[in-house]
Amino acid sequence: MCGIIGYVGEKQALPILIEGLRRMEYRGYDSAGIALFGPNGLQYEKYAGKIARLEEHLVGKNYTGTWGIAHTRWATHGEPNDNNAHPHLDCTGEIALVHNGIIENYATLHEWLQRRGHKITTDTDTEILVHLIEDSYDGDLVEATRVALSQVEGTYGIAVVSRNNPGLIVVARHGSPLVIGRGNGENFVASDVAALLRHTNQVIYLDDLEMAAITQDKTDISKIDRTVVNRDSEEIEWSLEQIERGGHAHFMQKEIHEQPTTIVNAMRGRLNLDEATARLNGIKRHLDELGQIDRIIITACGTSWHAALIGEYMIEDLARIPVEVEYASEFRYRSPIIDPGTAVFVISQSGETADTLAAMREAKRKGATVLGICNVVGSTIARETDGGVYIHAGPEIGVASTKAFTSQITVLSLIALLLGRMRSMSFLYLGR
Numbered sequence: 351m352c353g354i355i356g357y358v359g360e361k362q363a364l365p366i367l368i369e370g371l372r373r374m375e376y377r378g379y380d381s382a383g384i385a386l387f388g389p390n391g392l393q394y395e396k397y398a399g400k401i402a403r404l405e406e407h408l409v410g411k412n413y414t415g416t417w418g419i420a421h422t423r424w425a426t427h428g429e430p431n432d433n434n435a436h437p438h439l440d441c442t443g444e445i446a447l448v449h450n451g452i453i454e455n456y457a458t459l460h461e462w463l464q465r466r467g468h469k470i471t472t473d474t475d476t477e478i479l480v481h482l483i484e485d486s487y488d489g490d491l492v493e494a495t496r497v498a499l500s501q502v503e504g505t506y507g508i509a510v511v512s513r514n515n516p517g518l519i520v521v522a523r524h525g526s527p528l529v530i531g532r533g534n535g536e537n538f539v540a541s542d543v544a545a546l547l548r549h550t551n552q553v554i555y556l557d558d559l560e561m562a563a564i565t566q567d568k569t570d571i572s573k574i575d576r577t578v579v580n581r582d583s584e585e586i587e588w589s590l591e592q593i594e595r596g597g598h599a600h601f602m603q604k605e606i607h608e609q610p611t612t613i614v615n616a617m618r619g620r621l622n623l624d625e626a627t628a629r630l631n632g633i634k635r636h637l638d639e640l641g642q643i644d645r646i647i648i649t650a651c652g653t654s655w656h657a658a659l660i661g662e663y664m665i666e667d668l669a670r671i672p673v674e675v676e677y678a679s680e681f682r683y684r685s686p687i688i689d690p691g692t693a694v695f696v697i698s699q700s701g702e703t704a705d706t707l708a709a710m711r712e713a714k715r716k717g718a719t720v721l722g723i724c725n726v727v728g729s730t731i732a733r734e735t736d737g738g739v740y741i742h743a744g745p746e747i748g749v750a751s752t753k754a755f756t757s758q759i760t761v762l763s764l765i766a767l768l769l770g771r772m773r774s775m776s777f778l779y780l781g782r
């Protein structure tokens with residue numbers, strides 16, 4: 351996992367970028383770096399190791415500037431060392447780029463760029479991106495980024511800045527989340543909404559193959575193929591307090607203690623006591639279809655997959671519908687049978703789990719109605735599924751899932767109850 355944060359506005363960018371990196375530290379990383387533009391031109395630093403090491407190197411260097419980008423790296427190509435850390439620069443040192451993801455065809459592009467005289471100085475797959483942009487750059491950073499990305503295969507969330515385009519951050523995403531934060535006279539970008547919460551709760555999630563030109567007043571979104579995208583910002587309901595440890599030794603401990611509240615939150619307003627059933631607005635539109643199905647597939651990864659196994663028992667017990675639980679990374683690579691009587695549920699805390707996203711898209715491609723169970727409002731799974739149920743657990747920062755797991759099970763029990771009632775199960779056999 352890795353992190354991107356970018357800022358453009360009136361304030362000094364450095365403290366905002368460093369704080370943003372710290373907010374994403376929980377995701378794990380091996381290096382950290384920053385690129386800042388200001389009166390002193392482009393200033394950048396990048397180091398293997400902790401953010402504290404980056405900060406040590408910033409002491410006494412007059413880093414002023416109101417516009418910049420920063421990154422925490424989790425190396426996939428090239429060992430974690432200072433040179434391979436992001437940002438990466440083009441040959442002229444005027445364009446800087448940070449990247450989350452993997453460029454699959456980097457070796458071919460590397461060779462091509464070298465033939466064209468580019469000097470590639472790191473072992474990463476990422477560096478070729480900034481040279482590709484340089485290769486077609488004629489003053490229009492958005493256009494050059496578009497051209498570069500149209501040659502690339504793989505996954506990316508990127509943020510790019512150029513000395514010649516003051517106050518502009520170009521961002522793009524394919525398979526690696528990016529969210530724009532909208533402020534007053536300032537704008538932000540991050541790979542994780544937690545990095546933005548201190549500054550704004552107005553966010554716009556980018557979809558795959560979308561890019562944006564972010565200035566202090568504007569966030570112009572388009573598809574990489576140039577189609578204009580109009581998307582309003584949405585409000586994040588999470589508070590800053592929710593992403594702080596609040597006196598606990600670590601986030602996992604805090605989240606374990608939150609469970610009495612989060613389980614209630616997962617059920618709040620969802621029990622119809624008069625009819626002894628569940629009321630789930632997010633799947634209401636699909637109740638007719640769900641009344642017809644004779645099979646359910648639940649697909650997920652990791653802890654969510656374990657929640658799915660419990661969901662299987664509950665749904666089969668209460669609704670008598672056969673359920674298969676599939677590991678999302680397997681599901682996407684085999685040829686699952688999905689007929690009109692099959693409903694597919696996908697479960698992911700973040701709503702961004704790459705394998706689960708791919709499984710969801712595969713199920714949709716095969717014509718299934720796909721319903722999501724996730725935590726992060728507005729996440730890719732929440733947006734791309736046909737409907738779904740939020741677990742409302744609040745931000746889960748601890749890497750080992752705790753409260754999200756129990757909330758997923760709570761929601762699955764509500765789904766089992768609803769499906770059972772729809773099928774007029776009397777539940778008299780319960781406990782037999």
Ligand code: GLU
Nearest residue numbers: 352423424426427450451
């Ligand atoms: N593939 C890139 C690298 O190894 C980016 C890794 C990341 O997502 O942090 O540098």
